Amino acid sequence: MLPPVPPPGVMPPPGVMPPPGAVPPPGVPQGWATQPGAFPPMGTGTVPPRMRPPAPPRREPQVPWWQRDGVISRVLAVAGVAVTLIGVVMLLVLAAQAGFFGPVPRVVAGAVFSAALVGAGMRVFGKAGGRVGGIALAATGIAGAYLDVVAVTAVYHWLHPVVGLAVALAVAAGGVGLAMQWKSQPLAVLVVLGAAMLAPFVTAELVLLGFLIVLQLACVPVQFGRDWPFLHVARTVPAVLATLVGIAIALIETLDHSRELWLLVASIAIAAVGLVGTVLVVRRRAGDVTATVAFAISTTPMLAVAALFDRRVGALVAAAYAVVLLSVAATVLMPKVRAVVKIPGHTAVAAAVAGAFALLEACVGVTSAQTLPIATLLVALGFLGVAGQLRSGVAAGLGIAFALIGGLAFFANATPERLASQHLAEQHLTISTALAAVTGMAVVAAGVWTIRRLAGTSRGGAEESILWIAASGAALYLVTAAIVAVSATTGAADGFVIGHSIATIVWMAAATAALLYGLRNLSRSAAIAKVALGSGLLVTTAALAKLFLFDLATLDGLIRVAAFLVVGILLLLTGTRYARAFAEAGAREPEGTTD
Template structure:
C-alpha cells in the first residue's frame, strides 16, 4: 500500500473520531439543557422536549456514534456508544446498576467514556454540570416546599380601569332607570326584578370569566405567563371578573336597600340579613380567589351602604358582624383587609357608645355586648395570626388597637355605673394577654403582640381611674399605677413596659401638679386654705415615684448614674418637702392653728435640707457617686430658701430658729471639712 494512502487513512480516521467526540458533546449539552428545562417548568406550547441520550428508553437513533481510530494499515471501525439510562441529571434512586452498562471507572480521574481520549490541556468548567459526568446530581432529600404568604391586593392599571368601568356602568344603568321611570315604563316591581336579574347576570359573567381565566392560566399547553404558573399559592384574578362580581354585588345590595327604604317591601332586619348574606358570599369568593382587593371592596362597601338601611342601634351591630366575618374569612389577604374590618366598626361602635344614654336599656345592653365580642375577636385573630400561623402575618397584632377603642368608653356607660371595676377587668385581661404573648416567644411578631396588648391594657387602666369620682383620688391612683409600672420596668426589662412606665410617670406628675397644686407651699394664705390630707398622701406617693424612677433610670443608664442620682434626689426631696408642709397645715388645722403648722413645717424643711447637704458633704460612702457635689447643691438650695423665702415668710421666733439652725450646721460642716482637707489630716483634699 502506498504510504501516502496510509497517512491519508489515518488522518481521515482521526478526523472522524474528532467529529464523533464533538457530536457526543453536543448531545450531552442538549440533554443537560433539556433536563434544566424540565426542572424549571412546563415546556412552551408547540415544542417537543429534547430526548436525553442518557435517559432510559431514549431512541437509538439519537445516540451519537463514536469512531475509534484504527492502527496503521487497519480499517477504521465505528461502534455506537452504549445507551446510558442514568446520568448527572437523573434524580436519586435511578442510578445505573453496577455492571449493567459496563464496569464503573476504576479511578476518579478516569474519563467518563473509555473510548474518548482525555485532554489534559482542556480547561475544566465547573459551571457546566453536563461536562461533569462523574458527579451525579442529587436532589436535596426532605426539602419541604416552603409556603409563601399570600400577597396583599395589587392595584394595577387593569384593576383601576375595571373599577372605573364598573362604576360608569352602574351610573349608566341608573340613568337608564331614571329615564324609564320618567317615561312611565318601569313600575316598582319591574325595577326591583330587573335590578335583581342584572345583579345575577353580572355575578354570573364574572364567575364565568374568572373560570375561563383560571383554566387558561393553569393549562400547561396554553400557558404564556411563567410567573403565574410558578405561584402555586395564589389564584390569578382577572380584573374584569373582579369588576363584574363587585358591580353585581353592589347592584344586589342597592336593590335590597331600595326595596326596604323606598318601597317598604322588606323589613329592616330582613334587609340586613340579605345584605349580610351577599357580603358573606363576596367574602367567600374573595377567599377562593385569594383577592384582597375584592375582600376590601365587599367589606367596605357593605359597611358604607348599611347606613342607607337604618341608623338605629342595629347599624353598629351589623357593621361589627360584617367585620367579624371579614376577619374570619379573609384576614390573611393583606394589611388593607385588616384595616377595613377593624377600623370602621371600631370607630362606629365608639360613636354609638358615646351616646348610649339616649337609648333604652335593651339597646344599651346590645351596645355593651357588641364591643366586648368585637374586641375578643380582635385579640383572638391577632393571637392566631401571630402565634399559630406560619409564617406569621406581619403587623397582625395592630388590629387590637382599633378593636379595643370602644372599650375605653364602657366604664362611662350609664348602665355600668360605677364603671371602674369593668375597666379594671378589661385592663387586667389585656395585660394578661401581653404577659402570655411575651412568654410564648421572642420573635418580632410575639414582641409586637405583647407590646400592643400591653399598651392597650395600660391605656384602659389609666382611663379607668377617671371614673373613681374625685380629682384627688384619680391623681393618687394614677401615681400608684405609675409606681407599679416603674417597678415592673426595673424588674422585668421589656421595652414596652419601659415606654408605659415613662408615659405613666409623666402623666402622674402632670396630673399631680394640676390637681394638688404643690406650688401653694410658697404662700401661707393659700396653703392654709387649700391643703388637705389628700395633698399629704399624694405628695408621699410622688416622693416614692421619684425614688423609684431614679432607681430605674440608674439601671437603664449606668453611664449617667451620677446625674440621674442628683436630679432624682432633688426631685424626691422637693416632693417630700411639700408633704411635710401639707402635713404641718393639716396638723395645725386639727389643733386650730393652721398657720403655725405651716410656719413650723417650713422651719423643718429648711433644717432638713441643710442637714441632708451636710451629710452628703461629709459622707465617705463610695456607693454614692459624687455625693459631696450633690451636698453642695442641696446646701446652696437650702441657703437660697433661707434668704429668699424664710426671711420673707417666717415671723419672729420661727425666723430666729431657722437662721440659728442653718448657721450651726454650716459651721459644723466647715470645721469637719477643714479637718478632712488638711494635709496632716486623714482625708484627701478635694
C-alpha cells in the first residue's frame, strides 16, 4: 500500500519519497522531491546541506622565498661546488707555483679527494632529503677529477695529449652517465660548467680547447634520452668562447702557422659536434629549439677562423663550410629527402643563415671591389630562383639580403657622379661594371617574379604598382650604367656621349613597349593595363627629363640630333596608338551596355 499523500505545503516524513504532484512547502524550490530524505524533519529549522553555499577556498599563507623548501639548500650547494673546485685548482696549480708539496702528492691528493666526494655524494643521495647534497658532492668530485686530468696532461705532461683527452672523455662520460641514472640535469650542468669554467685557470695552452671539446662531445649521447635544454648551452658555449678568444688573440698577435691550423681544427671539431649532435637530437624531438640554438652558436668559430688565413685559403674554408650548411638547409625543400632526414624547419633556417654568412665570406675572399657585385648578385639570383620555384620565404629573404649587398657594392662603384662625368666614367667604369649591371637586371626580374608568387599581390593593386615602380627605377639605373660602362671602355673619343644617347633611346623604347603592352590589354584586363600604362608613363617622364636636363647640355652634333629624333618618333607613335586605343574602347562601350 502506498503511503498517504501529505496535504499541500506539508513536508513528508524523513526518509520518505514524496509522491508525484506533491506541492513543496513555501520557500522550497522546485525539484525538492528528487530523492528520499532530501529535507530534515519538520520543525528543525535547518537548511539542507545541498542548498548551503560553497565555502570560500582557504588561502595558503605566503611563504617567503628564502623559507621555501630547497631554495637555500640549492644556493648553498652551488656555492659549495664553486668554492671546493676553486680549492682543487689551488691545490693543483697555485701550490705548484708556491713550491708546496711535490707534483705526485698534489695529483694524488686531488684524485683521492675527488673520489671521496663522489662516494659521499652517492651515499647521501640515497637518503631522505639528500638529493641536493648528493648532486652537489658528486658534481664537485667529478669536476675535480676532470681538472686533475687536465693538470696531469697540460701542466705536468705526464700523459700524452691524446691519452689525456681520452681519460678526460671517460671521466666526463662517467659524470653524465651518473646524471642520467639519477635523472638530474643539474648534476650534468654542474659537472660541465665546473670543469669548463675552471679549466682555463689550470692551463691556457691550445690543449685546453681539446678538453672543452671533449665536454661538448661527452654530453651529446645524454640529449638522446633526456630533454635537458640547459645542458645544450652548457656544453657548447665554453668551447665556442675559448676558440673565439684564441682566434681574436691570433688576429692581434703574430703567431706561428701551426697555431692557426690548430685553431682551424678546433673550429671544425666544434662545428661538427654541434651539427651532428643537433641533427641526431632534433630527429627524435622536432620541437627542441634549444638544440638548434646550440647548433647556431657552434657555427661561429668556423665563420671567424677564415680571417686567420690569406684570402684564397679563407675563401676556400668558408666555401666548403657554406656547402655543408646549405646542403643541410636544402633537405627541407625536397619532400622525399625531408621525409628521410627529418630535420625540422628551425634547424634548417639556422643552417641556411649560417651558410649564407659563410657564402658571403667566400664571395668577399675571391673577388675585388669591381667583381664583388657580380658574385653577390649571382648568389642573390640563385636564392631568388629557389624561392620562387619552391615558394620558400627563407630563401627569398636570403636572396633579397644578397641583392641589397650586391646593389650597395654596385652603387659604390657606379655612382651617379661617375655616370654623369666622362672623366670619372672612363677612369672607374669597366666591363665588370657592365656585367654587374646585367646581372642586377636579372636579379630585379627574378625578384619581381618571386615576390609576386610569395606575396600573391593582386593584379593592378597598390602593392603591385609599387613593386613595378621600384623595379622600373632600378632597371633604368642598371641599363644606363651598363651602356655607359661599355661605351666608356671602348676607348673612343665620343664613346661616353654615344653611350648616354643610346641609354636615352633605350629608356624611351622601354617606355613605349610598356605603353603598347598596356594598351593591348586595355580591353582584356584593366588591372594589367593600369600597371603597364603607369609604368610606361613613369619611364617616359624619366626619359624626357634626361633628354632635356642632361643630354641637351652634354651631347652635341649628330648624336644629339639622333637622340631627339628617335625619342620624338617614339613619342608620336605612342601618342597615336594611345589615342586610337581609347577611342576604340569608347566606341565599344555603348555596344556593351545595349546587350
